[in-house]
Amino acid sequence: MKKLDDKIVVAKIGKVFGVRGELLLHVLSDFPQSIKSGSTYFYERGELVIKSFDRSKSIVSFEKIDNREEARLLTNCHLYTTKDDTANTCLLGKDEYFWFDIVGSSVYENNILLGIVDDIDRFGGGDFLCVKTDINLVTQGMPKQFLIPYTDRYILNVKNTKPKSIFVQFCKDILENS
16 A cells, blocks of 8 residues: 555545445545546555446445445545645646645745644635644734634735745734634
């Protein structure tokens, strides 16, 4: 099995559906079109190759899994891909970034380091950067973490080359009022 230091979860396998080993698939990716027949994914115990995927019903079948008992062993497992595979199969538009390209970025407002993007969450259809506040601001009484809405109002520029940086506006106010 390929080492997955750069693994990205794309789906969670649900309950068995039918008698030939089909399963429900809960897609967790913003690029559901990348999940298709012939695609290989990693999971907790090895690799799985998709035999078929009905996107409208979210029903998947895997090669070499052809009965309920074998399929039941996959329930609640996650399917993973790598960052490289994701970058090669998912096309981004202008000013679009993969979450893994943004996590770890330093967040600056007016040349002041506010913190580091620790994670990204989606609430109500909007993405929010979960920022771990810089220690210098924490020692001044600021919260240890805060959220920044990923919208044009707050995000001025993203630089996803080393060092990864995000330039923002109005976010120190969010931090101070968190």
